[in-house]
Amino acid sequence: MRILNASGCLDALAAPEVARELDAFVTKTVTPLPREGSAPPRIAETAQGMLNAIGLANPGRERFLGEHLPRLHELGVSLWVSVGGFCADDYAETCSRLADIEAIELNLSCPNVDEAAHSAAEIVSACRRATELPLYAKLSAAHPDVADVARAVAAAGADGLSLINTLRAVALDKELRPVLARGSGGLSGPALKPIALYAVGVCQEATGLPIVGMGGIQNGRDALEFAACGARDVALGTVLFADPGAPARVRAELATACADAAVATPDDARTLAKSPETERKVPA
Numbered sequence: 001m002r003i004l005n006a007s008g009c010l011d012a013l014a015a016p017e018v019a020r021e022l023d024a025f026v027t028k029t030v031t032p033l034p035r036e037g038s039a040p041p042r043i044a045e046t047a048q049g050m051l052n053a054i055g056l057a058n059p060g061r062e063r064f065l066g067e068h069l070p071r072l073h074e075l076g077v078s079l080w081v082s083v084g085g086f087c088a089d090d091y092a093e094t095c096s097r098l099a100d101i102e103a104i105e106l107n108l109s110c111p112n113v114d115e116a117a118h119s120a121a122e123i124v125s126a127c128r129r130a131t132e133l134p135l136y137a138k139l140s141a142a143h144p145d146v147a148d149v150a151r152a153v154a155a156a157g158a159d160g161l162s163l164i165n166t167l168r169a170v171a172l173d174k175e176l177r178p179v180l181a182r183g184s185g186g187l188s189g190p191a192l193k194p195i196a197l198y199a200v201g202v203c204q205e206a207t208g209l210p211i212v213g214m215g216g217i218q219n220g221r222d223a224l225e226f227a228a229c230g231a232r233d234v235a236l237g238t239v240l241f242a243d244p245g246a247p248a249r250v251r252a253e254l255a256t257a258c259a260d261a262a263v264a265t266p267d268d269a270r271t272l273a274k275s276p277e278t279e280r281k282v283p284a
């Protein structure tokens with residue numbers, strides 16, 4: 001099992017020592033044009049997790065390719081680039097311009113921008129024609145049948161899935177007004193874990209694709225649970241804001257969690273969860 005960061009939750013150029021602890025670094029989502037993102041306040045803490053409405057603030061494709069990506073290469077860490085846009089051509093154009101990276105993650109699920117005009121499968125199809133790099137489709141669990149979307153993007157040529165993005169949510173202040181200037185935002189953190197485990201389980205069953213699982217992972221035991229549900233790799237998001245040492249810590253804890261669960265490797269947790277001899281069940 002490899003440990004990545006969740007897109008948007010680590011600035012590798014500001015914290016290279018944290019990025020170097022990861023098995024691969026995933027960039028913040030890059031859109032064709034620069035975006036300032038939503039007006040502040042755009043982050044709120046709730047009792048259940050963190051709410052953000054960053055709104056895909058990023059330098060835009062040209063500056064990312066010309067300035068940021070060369071500096072990221074100098075870190076010597078495997079790179080994934082998260083690609084966003086507002087129509088299939090936006091995504092495909094960025095994909096066609098990328099080379100010398102390990103994979104592309106297509107952000108098909110940002111809750112802080114208006115819905116993409118094209119369906120997830122159409123976007124994946126266009127990107128498939130534009131690049132031979134591995135394509136991971138990042139999906140939202142807000143869809144009534146996430147496994148159906150997973151099947152559609154798999155048929156369109158996705159090589160893997162990233163699950164899950166934040167879920168749209170609201171937090172109110174003392175005067176009962178939304179805390180975030182945008183009104184709603186994306187909820188992340190521990191509250192997402194059960195939802196993410198479900199999405200990983202059903203999408204793995206539906207597609208058999210490799211999955212990067214994320215959503216509320218805080219420790220090695222959480223990572224092992226994602227493996228048990230079918231994730232090959234995991235990504236750390238909100239936890240990185242509180243604990244930049246999380247990648248090394250979670251990796252060490254994962255070994256202990258495996259020993260406690262009497263499995264040799266995280267992949268064996270999946271085998272155990274699927275074995276008819278065990279009472280453990282994952283969603284089918």
Ligand SMILES: Cc1cc2nc3c(=O)[nH]c(=O)nc-3n(C[C@H](O)[C@H](O)[C@H](O)COP(=O)(O)O)c2cc1C
Pocket residue numbers: 006007008009028029050052054056082107110138164165166187188189190192214215216217235236237238239
């Ligand atoms: C501040 C913040 C910014 C994020 N920005 C992005 C982004 O640019 N692209 C994306 O695909 N996901 C983005 N996400 C979602 C995370 O990558 C991840 O899917 C989500 O937070 C669930 O994981 P977690 O509970 O471990 O944080 C962002 C999350 C947070 C908290």
